Structure formats: structure tokens, C-alpha cells
Amino acid sequence: MGNTFGHLFRITTFGESHGGGVGVIIDGCPPRLLISPEEIQLELNRRRPGQSKITTPRKEADTCEILSGVFEGKTLGTPIMILVRNQDHRSQDYDEMADKYRPSHADATYDAKYGIRNWQGGGRSSARETIGRVAAGAIAKKILRQSGNIEIIAYVKRIKDLEAVIDPREVTFQQVESNIVRCPHSESALKMIALIEHIRDQGDSLGGVVECVVRNLPKGLGSPVFDKLEADLAKAVMSLPATKGFEIGSGFAGTFMTGSEHNDEFYIDPQGDTRTLSNHSGGVQGGISNGEELVLRIAFKPTATIRKPQRTVTTTGEETTLSAKGRHDPCVLPRAVPMVEAMVALVLCDHLLRDHGQCHYFKN
Secondary structure: OOOEEOOOOEEEEEEOOOOOEEEEEEEOOOOOOEOOHHHHHHHHHHHOOOOOOOOOOOOOOOOEEEEEOEEOOEEOOOOEEEEEEOOOOOHHHHHHHHOEOOOOOOHHHHHHHHOOOOOOOOHHHOHHHHHHHHHHHHHHHHHHHHHHOOEEEEEEEEEOOEEOOOOOOOOOHHHHOOOOOOOOOHHHHHHHHHHHHHHHHOOOOEOEEEEEEEEOOOOOOOOOOOOOHHHHHHHHHHOOOOEEEEEEOOHHHHHHOOHHHHOOOEEEOOOOOEEEOOOOOOOEEOOEEOOOOEEEEEEEOOOOOOOOOEEEEEOOOOEEEEOOOOOOOOEOHHHHHHHHHHHHHHHHHHHHHHHHHHHHHHHO
């Protein structure tokens, strides 16, 4: 239960952090879509460990294998299975965690629910599970690009209390990928990198905020009442490891405004299209996209596994301490950027296909 996401464009991820491999099964992908392992690999390389001095030193190539659903470079319309084999797992680093719960991790809750858990690297609760999401997201992104040049760009907006002033309308993919922290504001990026290195050397960790902007999104995606676009987006990104908050548009800042300040007034643009003068709604009104840029933010907590000694308990109910071993990100945000993009892409692709099935005939 809980391993499948989506309606028409559905994914099921599988695998554990220190098992034989991880991956995804994608069902509902339209046929005849040109897709190659190299295109998927580009996204996986942005997510993989060991890519910089501020990420986990675990060395994984994360090479993807397409095992079904693609023939001669085109999708068949049948389930697509993508596998990434684990190669650099060091399970001995987790021996102490077999009978000690890591604070703020999934250890105690998995035991409480299932009565059994894979303590090697966190098993299914590890961020390594997101490989399948990013691989599926690469395919969803291509469908979105081909359907109307829909562009999804996520980036690090804040690390702890270091916040970059960024205009979502101006951010480019090249700016995001120009530095290892994936903050498009170069001066802020340098400060963020220095802060992460400092905290890492202390055996501690940091959290922050990832912002995501979607451009060229058509009007009409999303459905009332329970399938509102922002509701599905919230569930999608909040299912990522270490997430603790979601905002769209003005978010919580909108609570400090009056209705006259917050309302997005309408006007007619030179092409005769209805647009809004502002975008406090973040591109969604009434749960349906309005054609403006979709802007959302996700809060990520500090990495739970740290080297500093912390109070905990054993699986037999005895108080003790734990100084975690293993290889972990001092800050998850740089690698979370492609994960956020993937989950947003999966939601939008699913809603796009649902919109075509439900409304496309009548719109034309």
C-alpha cells in the first residue's frame, strides 16, 4: 500500500536503499513517445549521490536500465519498467541502528506499524527510493514539453536563514545548474555552500526551502473538489522524504494581506487573452490552473541522520545514545531539486491526460 501514485499516468516505485536495486513501473504513458536511457540518465545524474562536496559521499553511478515498455526508442503504451542497481552500499555502517532508533527518522514508526523494518540505510524510507520518481519524472517532463512547451524549474531558495531574492519569472535552468547548491543567485549560493560545509564539519545538518516555477501551463488543469491541482501538488511533493511544509503563490504570506491586496485582478492582454495583473494565487484558482505561472515552495527539514550524539531508545525499550555512522547529506536541498521537479511533472502530466480525456472533445 502507498507505493503507487497517479490516476491515468501512474507510477509504482520499488526497492530498498541497500537491496539489489530500486526503480519504477510506469503505466499509462502514451505510445510512440521517443525516449532513451540517456534522457532519463540526465535527470538521475542531477539526483545521484556523490556529485559534490556538499552531498553524501556515497558513490553510485545510478545507471538506469529500461526493461520493458520501450521498443526501438519509442514507448509502446505498455508498462515501462526502469531499474537502477545498487552498487556502493555499506550495510555495516548501520549495524548499531539495528536495535537503536534514529531520532526523527522512520525507524520507530515503521516498527510500530509493521513490526519489522529494513534498518540498512533506512530501507524503503531512504531517499534512494526517489530514483524511481525522478526516472518517471523524466518521461513526464518530455510529455509536457511536447504537449505545449511546459517548463518546470526548481531551485534552492533558502538554506536555514540564508534566503536568496529570486524572481521566479526570470530563473533559467542554466542558472540553477551553475553551482553545486542549485541556487540561481550566485552570491547567495556561495554563502549557502560555505554554511553547509561549516555545519557538515560539525557533524550536524541543515534544512531550507525549494521553490518551483512552471511556465506555459495551459488553463483548465485540475478538478473540483478533492482533485484540486494544488491539493494534488501538495500531496506529491509532501510525499518526498524530509518535507515539512507546502505553499503555493503567496502561501502563508497571504495571511498578512487584505482581500483588496491579495486578489489577482483581471485584464485582457494584447492577444485578447484573459490574464491576471498579479499572481498571488500562484497559477491556480478554484483548484484549476489559470494560465499564469505556477509557483510553489516546499520546506525541507534538516537531515535526520547526524554524527552528533543524541538521546534515543533501543528496540527493547532502553534509553541510550546514538552517534550515527554512514554517508549522509548535510543538507538534502541540492539533490531535492530534481525530486521536486519530478513530482510536479508527474502531477501535471497526469492532469493533462485526464483533461484530454474529460474535456478535450468539448473544447474543440
